[in-house]
Amino acid sequence: MLHLKEFMDERIGIINDELAKYINKLNAPSNLKKSMNYSLMAGGKRIRPILLFATLQAFQKNLNLGLPVACALEMIHTYSLIHDDLPCMDDDDLRRGKPTNHKVFGEAVAVLAGDGLLTYSFQIIMESDQFTPEQKVALVYELAKAAGPEGMVAGQLADMEGENGNLSLQELEYIHLHKTGKLLAFPIIAATILADCDREVKKELAEYAKHIGLAFQIQDDILDVEGTTEKLGKTAGSDTENNKSTYITLLSLEGAKEKLNEHLSKARAILERLPIDTTLLLEITDLIGKREN
Amino acid sequence: MLHLKEFMDERIGIINDELAKYINKLNAPSNLKKSMNYSLMAGGKRIRPILLFATLQAFQKNLNLGLPVACALEMIHTYSLIHDDLPCMDDDDLRRGKPTNHKVFGEAVAVLAGDGLLTYSFQIIMESDQFTPEQKVALVYELAKAAGPEGMVAGQLADMEGENGNLSLQELEYIHLHKTGKLLAFPIIAATILADCDREVKKELAEYAKHIGLAFQIQDDILDVEGTTEKLGKTAGSDTENNKSTYITLLSLEGAKEKLNEHLSKARAILERLPIDTTLLLEITDLIGKREN
Numbered sequence: 275m276l277h278l279k280e281f282m283d284e285r286i287g288i289i290n291d292e293l294a295k296y297i298n299k300l301n302a303p304s305n306l307k308k309s310m311n312y313s314l315m316a317g318g319k320r321i322r323p324i325l326l327f328a329t330l331q332a333f334q335k336n337l338n339l340g341l342p343v344a345c346a347l348e349m350i351h352t353y354s355l356i357h358d359d360l361p362c363m364d365d366d367d368l369r370r371g372k373p374t375n376h377k378v379f380g381e382a383v384a385v386l387a388g389d390g391l392l393t394y395s396f397q398i399i400m401e402s403d404q405f406t407p408e409q410k411v412a413l414v415y416e417l418a419k420a421a422g423p424e425g426m427v428a429g430q431l432a433d434m435e436g437e438n439g440n441l442s443l444q445e446l447e448y449i450h451l452h453k454t455g456k457l458l459a460f461p462i463i464a465a466t467i468l469a470d471c472d473r474e475v476k477k478e479l480a481e482y483a484k485h486i487g488l489a490f491q492i493q494d495d496i497l498d499v500e501g502t503t504e505k506l507g508k509t510a511g512s513d514t515e516n517n518k519s520t521y522i523t524l525l526s527l528e529g530a531k532e533k534l535n536e537h538l539s540k541a542r543a544i545l546e547r548l549p550i551d552t553t554l555l556l557e558i559t560d561l562i563g564k565r566e567n
Numbered sequence: 568m569l570h571l572k573e574f575m576d577e578r579i580g581i582i583n584d585e586l587a588k589y590i591n592k593l594n595a596p597s598n599l600k601k602s603m604n605y606s607l608m609a610g611g612k613r614i615r616p617i618l619l620f621a622t623l624q625a626f627q628k629n630l631n632l633g634l635p636v637a638c639a640l641e642m643i644h645t646y647s648l649i650h651d652d653l654p655c656m657d658d659d660d661l662r663r664g665k666p667t668n669h670k671v672f673g674e675a676v677a678v679l680a681g682d683g684l685l686t687y688s689f690q691i692i693m694e695s696d697q698f699t700p701e702q703k704v705a706l707v708y709e710l711a712k713a714a715g716p717e718g719m720v721a722g723q724l725a726d727m728e729g730e731n732g733n734l735s736l737q738e739l740e741y742i743h744l745h746k747t748g749k750l751l752a753f754p755i756i757a758a759t760i761l762a763d764c765d766r767e768v769k770k771e772l773a774e775y776a777k778h779i780g781l782a783f784q785i786q787d788d789i790l791d792v793e794g795t796t797e798k799l800g801k802t803a804g805s806d807t808e809n810n811k812s813t814y815i816t817l818l819s820l821e822g823a824k825e826k827l828n829e830h831l832s833k834a835r836a837i838l839e840r841l842p843i844d845t846t847l848l849l850e851i852t853d854l855i856g857k858r859e860n
Contacts, residue, residue, distance in 0.1 A: 302716040306724045310716065357682060362653075362674035381655035385678070386724050389650060392682065393715030396689050400708035407700035414707055415693035422686030423595040423603065431599045431679050 278557040285327050285337070286320050293345050296398060302390070309379040309387035310394075313352045317370045321490075322347050322461045328554040329465030329479065342402040343413060343464045346395035350421050351457060353391035356384050358430065392421070405468070412467045420456035420463075429453025441519035450491040451484070458490060459483030478544050482555075485541035489562050492534040495520040499527060501566060538563050571850040578620050578630070579613050586638050589691060595683070602672040602680035603687075606645045610663045614783075615640050615754045621847040622758030622772070635695040636706060636757045639688035643714050644750060646684035649677050651723065685714070698761070705760045713749035713756075722746025734812035743784040744777070751783060752776030771837050775848075778834040782855050785827040788813040790859070792820060798859050831856050 297311045323344035330340050359366040359374040360381060366374050376384035399405070399413050419425055429452025436449060462483040466476045498513045499522055513520050521530040541559050545552040590604045616637035623633050652659040652667040653674060659667050669677035692698070692706050712718055722745025729742060755776040759769045791806045792815055806813050814823040834852050838845040 300716055302721045303724045303728070305728065306716055306721060353682075357678055360655075360678065362678060382727055383724065385650055385653065385655060386720050388682075389646075389685065390716035390720040392685060393711050393720065396707055397711035397715055400704055400711065407704045411693055411700045411703050414689055418686050418690035418693065422690055423593055423599055423683035427679050427683040427686065428595045428599060431596045431676065434675055435596070435598065 278554060278561065281328070281331075281554060282320075282324055285324060288338075289320055289323050289341070289344055289348065290315065292341050293348060296345055296349075296394070300394070305379070305383060306386060306390060309375060309383045310391055312378060313356050313369075313375045313387065314349065314391070316372050318348065318352070320344075320348065322351060322458060325458070325483075325555075325558065326461030326465050328558055329462050330468065331554050332548075332550040332552050333465065333469035333471060334551065335465075335469050339404055339468055340461075340465065342398050342404065343468070344461070346398045346417065347457070347461060347464070349391040349395040349398070350417065350426075353388040353395075354421075354426060354430070354457075356388040356391070360384060363430075363434070409467055413464055416463050416467070417460060420460040425452055425456040426454075429456070437516070437518065439519065441524070443524050446519055446521070446524060447488065450488060454491055455484060455487035458487040475548060475550070478548060482541050482544040485537040485544070486559060486562055489534055489537040489541065489559075492521045492530055492537070493562060493565060495522050496527070496530055496534065497566070498522075534563060571847060571854065574621070574624075574847060575613075575617055578617060581631075582613055582616050582634070582637050582641065583608065585634050586641060589638055589642075589687070593687070598672070598676060599679060599683060602668060602676045603684055605671060606649050606662075606668045606680065607642065607684070609665050611641065611645065613637075613641065615644060615751060618751070618776075618848075618851065619754030619758050621851055622755050623761065624847050625841075625843040625845050626758065626762035626764060627844065628758075628762050632697055632761055633758065635691050635697065636761070637754070639691045639710065640750070640754060640757070642684040642688040642691070643710070646681040646688075647714075647719060647723070647750075649681040649684070653677060656723075656727070702760055706757055709756050709760070710753060713753040718745055718749040719747075722749070729812065730809070732812065734817070736817050739812055739814065739817060740781070743781060747784055748777060748780035751780040768841060768843070771841055775834050775837040778830040778837070779852060779855055782827055782830040782834065782852075785814045785823055785830070786855060786858060788815050789820070789823055789827065791815075794859060827856060 293314050294311070297307055297314065300307055323340075326340045326344050326347065327337050330337050355369060356375045358364050359369055360376055367377055368374060375387060379387065395417070396414055399410055399417070402410075405413070421427070429449050432445075433449045433453050436445060441449075459480065462479050463476070466479055495513065498510060498520070501510050513522075521533060525533060538559060542556060545555050545559065586607050587604070590600055590607065593600055616633075619633045619637050619640065620630050623630050648662060649668045651657050652662055653669055660670055661667065667677075668680060672680065688710070689707055692703055692710070695703075698706070714720070722742050725738075726742045726746050729738060734742075752773065755772050756769070759772055788806065791803060791813070794803050796803045806815075814826060818826060831852060835849060838848050838852065
């Protein structure tokens with residue numbers, strides 16, 4: 275695994291620097307910048323940017339081409355966490371072991387920091403001089419669809435409405451495909467846009483993205499049962515405590531693990547038949563099944 | 568004034584229909600669509616779309632060319648009102664005489680409806696088949712800048728931080744130029760993008776937009792003192808009650824009216840020297856100085 279680990283360490287350093295620069299150059303009230311920066315730098319795993327860079331690598335493209343998109347994506351992911359943690363939503367005091375944004379800056383600033391990150395993410399893509407107008411249009415279209423009322427926002431609402439209810443497996447998949455799946459798939463789709471790859475490869479990679487998105491979520495449910503609070507950085511067993519429908523409650527622990535392996539196998543099979551160098555993506559796929567937080 | 572009134576009535580009908588269509592075709596949870604639709608259709612004056620259409624008219628462009636942008640703009644304006652009314656922000660129960668979004672749908676749905684409208688607005692512009700990729704890029708760039716952390720979001724934060732404080736005239740202008748000015752200017756800038764007009768005219772119209780944005784806000788402050796709750800559809804005298812810095816507290820009522828007329832005169836002077844048919848824009852400029860709500 276050394277190969278992927280080195281790749282990740284290097285890329286995480288680069289993206290953290292770039293995110294800081296984007297906030298720093300903003301002509302905005304200092305408290306707004308501080309609040310946006312606080313959550314952006316709160317120790318995210320940068321899994322979405324890593325997926326973007328690994329897919330660009332598979333196409334042998336210059337990785338830095340993906341930097342503005344990776345930053346935009348991480349801003350949208352961060353905005354969704356800030357709003358999700360609000361008292362009127364999940365009401366979380368801690369995120370990755372640190373006080374949540376509204377605990378530090380107050381609710382009003384947290385709402386605005388989220389709004390600001392979301393809007394800035396589209397600006398960043400438009401400002402970049404690395405893309406053609408056609409690429410910019412495709413990137414923002416896909417990003418808005420993945421994050422908006424047909425994507426992540428739909429998933430968050432469905433998740434909220436489904437709480438404490440008895441969901442079917444189909445309803446649970448709808449939630450995950452939208453709440454987390456679409457934004458996990460976006461970096462892979464974005465890389466295909468930047469690589470101008472052909473339609474067939476694009477379709478295969480979109481299917482791959484769907485499988486790893488669901489695998490990621492199933493592993494999340496498994497970790498909630500098998501993980502420790504220390505390793506997770508959040509309270510283990512909270513799904514059971516909150517009486518949430520999960521892959522475990524619907525399929526049993528054994529069934530959930532089978533489902534996880536099914537998605538990972540399908541994801542691997544796609545990578546293996548593609549005419550590109552998928553070494554890194556294969557390692558990431560393995561990592562998703564083995565992650566401990 | 569019949570000319571402008573007919574133009575407005577017709578255009579408001581068209582944009583209301585189009586907004587309803589945009590929400591209707593969304594593939595999203597029904598409660599999310601209802602909540603987005605509720606605030607979009609809550610009786611807004613559509614002043615921003617009217618400015619866009621009137622500017623397109625000045626360039627003798629097909630007005631329907633502006634429809635997707637007008638809808639996107641109205642969605643962003645509406646999102647900002649929903650988030651602004653939240654208990655953690657202005658905590659308003661009524662907006663245009665109707666219960667605010669969170670009063671009807673709950674806070675969590677209101678947050679998500681705002682997030683959804685904001686994100687969808689960018690998607691709409693990208694989806695349109697009426698614009699070139701270059702126009703789409705310019706439109707989304709200007710819209711994100713006007714609405715984001717260097718525009719409206721900055722103004723909202725500065726406004727919040729300035730509450731109950733003694734602001735200078737310069738600080739008050741910063742707040743208005745950002746909180747409302749940039750999004751009032753955007754439709755005019757958007758029309759210059761769609762008309763592919765030359766740089767000099769663009770610059771003049773941007774200056775015009777700045778003046779009417781400030782005039783609009785000064786008239787808002789005057790109406791809070793001179794208007795009636797019935798005509799305003801919101802509580803008159805609330806600025807005084809909340810001890811807010813306004814153009815009246817800083818310049819006196821007389822001084823505020825002078826400032827208003829100064830901006831309107833400058834706005835008219837720009838329109839009169841432009842080589843386009845600014846009849847409608849001149850009427851709108853007059854209307855801003857005479858509006859009662």
